[in-house]
Amino acid sequence: MGQLTLGVGEYGASNIIGEEVKTYALGSCIAVILLDPQTRTIGMAHIALPDSSINKNKAAEKPGYFADTAIPALLEEMARYGCHKKGKGMVVKLCGGANVMDTNDTFQIGKRNALAIKKILWAHDMGAVAEDLGGNFSRTVSVSVESGLVTLSSPGRPSWQL
Amino acid sequence: MNKKLSHSELLAIVKSVPMLTPSANQLLQLTAQEDHDLADVVNLVKTDAKLTARVLKVVNSAAFGLLSNITSIDRAISYLGERIIVSIAIGDSAGKLFDKELAGYEATGGDLWRHDLRTAIAAREVASQSGADISPDLAFTAGLLHDIGKALISDYLLGTAPDAIQMIRSDESVDYLTAEVAMVGFDHTQAGYELAKIWQLPEALVEVIRYHHQPSQAGEANRALVYAVHLGDNIAMLSGFGTGADSMQYPLDPGYGNYLSLTPIDLENIILTVDSEFSKLQESLTANGEE
Ligand SMILES: [Fe+2]
Ligand SMILES: [Fe+2]
Numbered sequence: 001m002g003q004l005t006l007g008v009g010e011y012g013a014s015n016i017i018g019e020e021v022k023t024y025a026l027g028s029c030i031a032v033i034l035l036d037p038q039t040r041t042i043g044m045a046h047i048a049l050p051d052s053s054i055n056k057n058k059a060a061e062k063p064g065y066f067a068d069t070a071i072p073a074l075l076e077e078m079a080r081y082g083c084h085k086k087g088k089g090m091v092v093k094l095c096g097g098a099n100v101m102d103t104n105d106t107f108q109i110g111k112r113n114a115l116a117i118k119k120i121l122w123a124h125d126m127g128a129v130a131e132d133l134g135g136n137f138s139r140t141v142s143v144s145v146e147s148g149l150v151t152l153s154s155p156g157r158p159s160w161q162l
Numbered sequence: 163m164n165k166k167l168s169h170s171e172l173l174a175i176v177k178s179v180p181m182l183t184p185s186a187n188q189l190l191q192l193t194a195q196e197d198h199d200l201a202d203v204v205n206l207v208k209t210d211a212k213l214t215a216r217v218l219k220v221v222n223s224a225a226f227g228l229l230s231n232i233t234s235i236d237r238a239i240s241y242l243g244e245r246i247i248v249s250i251a252i253g254d255s256a257g258k259l260f261d262k263e264l265a266g267y268e269a270t271g272g273d274l275w276r277h278d279l280r281t282a283i284a285a286r287e288v289a290s291q292s293g294a295d296i297s298p299d300l301a302f303t304a305g306l307l308h309d310i311g312k313a314l315i316s317d318y319l320l321g322t323a324p325d326a327i328q329m330i331r332s333d334e335s336v337d338y339l340t341a342e343v344a345m346v347g348f349d350h351t352q353a354g355y356e357l358a359k360i361w362q363l364p365e366a367l368v369e370v371i372r373y374h375h376q377p378s379q380a381g382e383a384n385r386a387l388v389y390a391v392h393l394g395d396n397i398a399m400l401s402g403f404g405t406g407a408d409s410m411q412y413p414l415d416p417g418y419g420n421y422l423s424l425t426p427i428d429l430e431n432i433i434l435t436v437d438s439e440f441s442k443l444q445e446s447l448t449a450n451g452e453e
Contacts, residue, residue: 008402008437025402027410048401048437049430058434065434100396101337102413106426109400109433136410137327138402155268156323156407 009065011045011074014145015081022142026096028110030117030133031141032071034078035091035148041081042145045070049109050116067116071124087126093150093162095141097133110134132162166347167318175314176356179259185210186255187362189248194300194364203247204239216250217242225446245286245302249279249447252306259313266319267312269406274312276444280403281305283439285394287432292422294386301390304370307363308391311354311371312405318346323407330411338411339375351375375412386421393418401433 002019004012008029014021023031023046034043045064052059052066063069079085094117097110114133121127130150132139137154144151153159167175182190188206192198207213214235221238222231232238239247253260253275260278263271282305289301319326319342326341328334335341339349354371363371366384370391373380380388392415399409418424 025404027402027404028400029402049433051430054427054430055434058438098400098410100400100410100412100414102416104414104416106424106429107396107400107414109429112426138399138404138409155409156327 006046008046008048009062011064013041013043013078013081015041017146019145020142024140026139027098030096030113033093036083039082041083042143043074043078045074050112067120071120087124092126092128094128094131096139098135101136130162172348182361183255185213186251189251191364194366204236244299248303262313264312264316264405266316267406267408268323273405277398277403277405278306280398280436280440281394283436284397285391287435288390288393291428292424294422296387296390304367304391305394308370308374311350314353315346338408377415378417389418389421
């Protein structure tokens, strides 16, 4: 079975039945998953940081790295699959955004990522229907193109679905 | 239920680990000193033909894309820098430990080395950006070695990860260290500490290995360094490079603020740097692994 694997700061889409869209070990990073029922396309971005203003070069080279550049880039990619350019009708799911235990404000990267992503989705008139965010554990996420089912796993825990 | 190890059993495990090569040991001693020259590093490497060959192999690897071969060890070392030389020496000397598949943590082979390398880069960045008086090179080396104890107790933790996670979720354990103690009698910092003593590592490295999860307990002289590695460790875990089930299962000690200054933007920049440096370094060091 085919698999589209996305590393940190990467984004991509698939409409191939039987394929899985997958990303490994999201700590404070967040996977934004866009499911388009119209075209049966699954898009995903593995976002590391909330805002590209800290490094414009990196954003140009890897737009998927930052929340503000990743979401427009993912929508553009999905438009190539015939999806609506502004994400109309898409179902949004979010997972990741973990924080370390007893963390202080500075280290709440997961939380800042989640806030930034939600703000940008909001600006696109999109909102998450399901989310599995926060906590202090790492998540591996896999989405089946055929069923749209999102499966999560983490070492030492049974897998679960979203 | 796994059997708890007695202290003498732990010592027997630690003693079964091969010693570092004399050149790796001396490199660690030398680079832990505040005033040392790269020339001293060069002289040391020259005493070890195998290490010299490795260093030349790394510098001439595709990762650096040099137009012409470097054949002089002096030039190779000044090109690569102290940190890469130390990484090569440690990898050469204790590669088996670092490459060990940490099955007791449900991690895969290579996870420990990747976690250590990311911790090393992050600790170096924290040290150099935080305004503290810590040697970035030493923070890097300390990051490489901090979790070496996991390789010692992993086999004995086999099958315990789900219970350990459950103990933490139900507040029966405050963190993964307490869970390790409950499972096998010792945690990875205690095991690493015993090895660090047998390897006769410099005091600063011994303290990092022992206290990287409880930096406030380190001696005053090395406390800032231990905090830098503590943060580097957390940064590595946050970016998805832990060693399996224990990832992010340790509290962050906000007391670092007394030693290191770090804004949220600094932290984000460090995460970025670690990502890009890691790929570069990993690529160049793989020339080290194969024979
Ligand atoms: Fe540790
Ligand atoms: Fe660690």
